């Protein structure tokens with residue numbers, strides 16, 4: 001649970017916008033981390049075109065610079081940086097908390113989905129949309145050459161996902177069930193668009209259909 005940085009009211013669980021004063025809060029990292037600005041960036045936010053800023057989301061001794069939009073609070077990670085960030089912020093869970101993963105999925109379902117494709121902050125090519133991991137319920141915008149773009153709240157969600165063992169489940173799932181054909185379920189329609197973008201060759205390429213299927217099947 002977090003509070004509005006402007007008026008102190010408790011924020012809704014699945015939104016960074018205060019219901020009382022309409023302030024858009026930065027919820028992905030604690031303010032002590034978020035305040036460590038490193039300088040302006042030449043990269044443009046994929047959502048609102050504002051020039052982004054480089055911030056440090058690592059520690060003082062081990063910096064992890066990423067881009068943040070100060071207008072809409074979206075984040076951009078170069079390839080490989082999300083994994084580093086998750087290691088630093090989620091610790092190293094050894095078990096899977098299915099109840100917690102289930103709760104996280106339910107929360108994400110309520111917050112709705114954006115359909116449009118948006119441009120990579122580095123090369124301006126339209127990015128693909130891809131489920132980050134089994135039961136993560138975070139559909140990330142990805143440029144295979146440059147990195148991953150996250151809307152406000154999605155990184156917070158991924159940190160919780162990994163803490164609950166989501167990444168272990170993701171690895172187990174991908175290792176144990178390689179080539180089943182995805183079966184469309186009634187509840188998967190909102191993700192159908194993401195099948196079209198040519199995901200082969202990506203880090204998680206080829207697993208998308210299965211990942212989506214597992215995502216819904218494991219809920220029970």
Ligand SMILES: [Zn+2]
Pocket residue numbers: 004005006007008009018019020021022023
């Ligand atoms: Zn407020």
Ligand SMILES: [Zn+2]
Pocket residue numbers: 045046047048049050069070071072073074
């Ligand atoms: Zn923005």
Ligand SMILES: [Zn+2]
Pocket residue numbers: 120121122123124125143144145146147
């Ligand atoms: Zn790119």
